[in-house]
Amino acid sequence: MAKMTLEELRRLRDKKQNELQKRDIEGKDSRIIIGMGTCGIAAGAKPVLDAFLEVLEEKHIDNVSVTQTGCMGLCYVEPTIEVIVPGMPDVIYGKVDAATARKIVEQHIIGKQLVTDHMFDRPAADIIKKDGGK
């Protein structure tokens, strides 16, 4: 990627914002985002990551991206992950381990059902989104 001018930066920003929205509306890709701050890793986020990759491959699911993020603010229930599946609410799961990862893929991603025992709320509104995070 080359050095940008002001206009190029603005265009990139718009492009990225649209991409994110498009994903929701057109229902293309699902995302699993894993909290990979030091607390998450210390609590066992790496095996969780590996478990997701393993199960997704096992089930031949290739439209789910698995990425990382920082502290979600739910340190007391690490490892935490966010699951974004089009048509379903974005959900945060905590106290995730390899077994839960499997359950999430099977129940939530494939079965479109929430996995009840591990659901947690984001602790605060998103100040970047204009409406606070809907």
Next chain:
Amino acid sequence: MAFRNYILVCGGTACESSRADQIYQNLIEECKAQGVADEVQIVKTGCFGFCEQGPIVKILPEDSFYVKVKPEDAKELVSEHVIKGREVARLLYDKESSRKHAKVEDIKFYQKQFRIVLRNCGFIDPENIDEYIAREGYQALEKALFEMTGEDIIEELKTAGLRGRGGAGFPTWMKWNFSRQAANDTKYVVCNADEGDPGAYMDRSTLEGDPHSVLEAMTICGKTIGANKGFIYIRAEYPLAIHRLEIAMKQAREYGLLGSNILGSGFDFDIEIRLGAGAFVCGEETALLHSIEGHRGMPTPRPPFPAVKGLWGKPTVINNVETWANIPVIITKGGNWFNKIGTADSKGTKVFALTGKIRNSGLVEVPMGTTLREIIYDIGGGIANNKKFKAVQTGGPSGGVITEDDLDTPIDFGSLVRIGSMMGSGGMIVMDEDDCIVDVAKFYLNFTVDESCGKCAPCRIGGKSLCNILEKITIGNGTMKDFETLETIGEAMKKGSLCALGQTAPNPVLSTIKHFKDEYLAHIVDKSCPSGTCKKLVKYTINAEKCIGCTACARKCPVAAITGERKQVHIIDQSVCIKCGVCMETCKFGAVEIH
């Protein structure tokens, strides 16, 4: 197939006791009865954290937040919301405006937390600059480079009222302004990422989760004061944060957002990372700057202040990570948006690392003015294991303890000082009845003594003396005169130490003496530790009802303190006992007890 609606019923303890289970059952039945059982998933979740308005029911995807729900409301919720798609207004939180139209600043209340500093943490992949850019990233830099003058930026910060988050709370606009006005061709911008307080990890999480926020902020500062070079001084014990920063800097440079001729503006600014080497004192700004210069990390007297004479004698703005993370938001949303949050003397939010004997430990970011009780009980979920709250320690090794009486104090820089503690960098450690307060003071003093650079006499000698006295007290050799000595040395350290490490090192001791004198007296006069923590002060006794006289303990005792015939109850001679605990380990019948 996905469900049309998801109904979340809060299953937290408070809601449970208000019949959440009944609500849950009724909802299931109503869905069945009204024919939408296949389209709705009803789940019980953990606590939503808004217990005073419970029972809570949340319906997705509309994100409708229903409060004070009764079991009989289940019917209407299904018929109106699920089937007709109309929210049940009377049950919605905040009747004046439904969530769809609420402005961001109105939403925060039920959740108590308001994430400005941590705005991107948990939302973006910190190793992907595009995601940062998509969430208004580098928009502040655009404004700062092309639409604002240095004066404009200072004005915006002044309006915002941001105060340094490293602990001192110095007005950020003023610090930047001193450097801006200092006449010099060379100036520097420094980020203090040497977070050293035990139990504090706010800066680590910010750097791991949103490194670009700091890079962008430092670049804006460079433009404001006329600096082209920045340093991030980060403790070597944060390898992941260092790694993420390096990636972020590389990506920013590739995009022309760092380095020469940023965004074609003609402004150059680049940043270098410098690692710490295990010295808490290098979090003190002058010691930090000397460490960057390659010298021993020891503080030097201020004035002159770094803003005027800092790194290599040049004007230097040095701010804490959290302070930096606030800057881009202040520029994009404006100082007026920022100053509406918080209290009169402290604007914005503060990130606290809530740890200790608390149920929900972790990072919390709250508007200034939130009370300690709200943080500990509403956000933190109260004391773990149903124990009794004893005290909360804020400000790390520089702070004091706060007791039950002061829990309703709204937190800000001034109020915490008034109740004998301080904000510090944001550590908040909760203690319960099982914690020995003298031991806590001793722990902090051991820390500051260990980390003292040794330059100035009050801290180097005074700190060690305080530590020795506390040690004495915890092993049963304390005297009443110790109170006076601790007080005298404490005062000398507070007024005579060269830097805040020494000046604040006596705080934990002096504060705990003030609030928990009885516990100290127990240690000194009664030679006993009420919480059972100070090993040398506990009494080992044999419970006559459990002892079967097997003589095992008497044989193991290294000082022959236990007497007793076979099959007779044994007795421990307290004057001989050295409290090693071997008898307790040996007894298979649980007859040896601690007091």
Next chain:
Amino acid sequence: MSIVHVKINGIPVEVEEGTTVLNAAKKAGVKIPTLCYHDDLKPFGSCGLCIVKQEGSAKIIRACAAPVSENLSVITHDAELFEVRKTILELILSNHPSSCLTCIRNGECELQDLAVEFGIREQPFESRISDRPKDTSSASIVLDPEKCIKCGRCVQVCQDMQGVFALEFIGRGDGTVMAPAAMLQLEDSPCVRCGQCAAHCPVGAIYEKDETDSFRSAVKDPNKQVVVQIAPSIRVGLSESFGLPAGTVTTKKIYSAIRRLGAVAVHDTNFGADLTIMEEGSELVARLTKGGALPQMTSCCPAWVDYVEKYYPDLLDHVSSAKSPMQMVGAIEKTYTAQKMGVDPAKLYTVAIMPCTAKKYEAIRDEHMHSSGYQDVDLVLTTREFARLIKSSGIDFLHLEEEEADSPIGEYSGAGTIFGATGGVMEAAVRTAYHVVTGKELEHIEVESVRGLSEVKKGAVDFDGTPIRVAVIHGLTHVKEVMDEIRAAKAEGKQAPYEFIEVMACRGGCIAGGGQPYGANDELRVERSAGLYADDKNSKVRCSHHNESIHKLYEEFLEKPLSEKAHHLLHTSYQDLPVYKA
């Protein structure tokens, strides 16, 4: 410089911008207590005694470091400040042994002075004294960690003032010590023995090796004849030890004192200085006319010589081969003087009173210092030791009659006496070299351009058409600039823009050497130097080459400058030394 208005305890004072609160207070007649502060050093802020309050604020600032600001108003003394300062002092004392009576600084100790000022009557805090042993590895300086109060002056001196880096802060917190890197012994460190650390130490933690007992034994020994020489700086330095104003010239009383102490002859190192000028001046002329490394650098300062051997061994060929005046006198004493006196040189015990601690090492450096066949200088005593010796011998110094030194080694020119001040060697050399090169006498023999406390003084003296470019440097940390110039020029096969360079390790020159009376600051340096310049003015003979006794020595004994005999007795060589002896 703009004027700033401040109030000290309500007293209005006007001072220049940039003045510290400490110095502003002095103007108001207020003495704020200090311990770690020293005029020669950047304010350090470690002791905490100089804390003062800002009126109308809870802020406490350190007066030694805080610059004044317009309308600043400070309270320097009140009950609270007194209590805090006293507690700090008691804490420092709790780390310090109570062995004043047997300490070398008894009566001359800054910590004692403070204990008196604060009326210390008890030790309320638990005593914790270091048990680290003394470091006596050096020939010149002793380190006593037990007494160290961690004020940091020695490290600042060694690193910032001298650029030697023999001492460093090691460890941290309560375990901090001031010692050479890797806790090596001083002798194995870069230490050049300049003694500036000892001169700045407020207590008895660093001091000169005391060898006064050797003097007493020698004088008592019927088999020894004691001969004493005094350095230029002694005549203006000793006065302070007896309560006289700084810079008072007491030469003739000193001669008298020496005889009373039991010496059979009194000599003056100034004679050696004149001799040095003859040898070194001739050497310079030889380099200028016949060839040799230029610029030539002086060699009379043993700390400077050690510094070159360790840090700039590639430039050793620039250092003059001439010995120092002290060593020249010693060599002459054990040959020429012994002959003249009809004394077996083996029985001659030569003593030198020096302002310098490094000279103790110089006397035993290598075989060149035994050129007479015996150790040329048997004992070096610093000014401070000399003062103690006089005081312990029942001599009422102030009321002594004035006496003359013995001839010929006691006769000197004004050029010789100014050796003690920075620029003095240069000035003396110029006076004579001018004559040697041009055949004429220098009209303005007082060369103002090389005088004063400017750290690197550069100038050019016109040798009747030939410009001789000189540089005069004092304080070892300041040699870098010029040494780098020489190295850079050398790398290109050229000569740096100088012909002659004088270096004194100690700021101000020997008059503020490591062995001189305590308390040297720039004010004192100026006053002591002024005494020497006055001595020069009052001298009958102003140039080394006009010293008749020098001529006599050459006629009778040495033949001429740079002769074979002169080379053997009065010249030396140097070696590449490791900075650290691991």
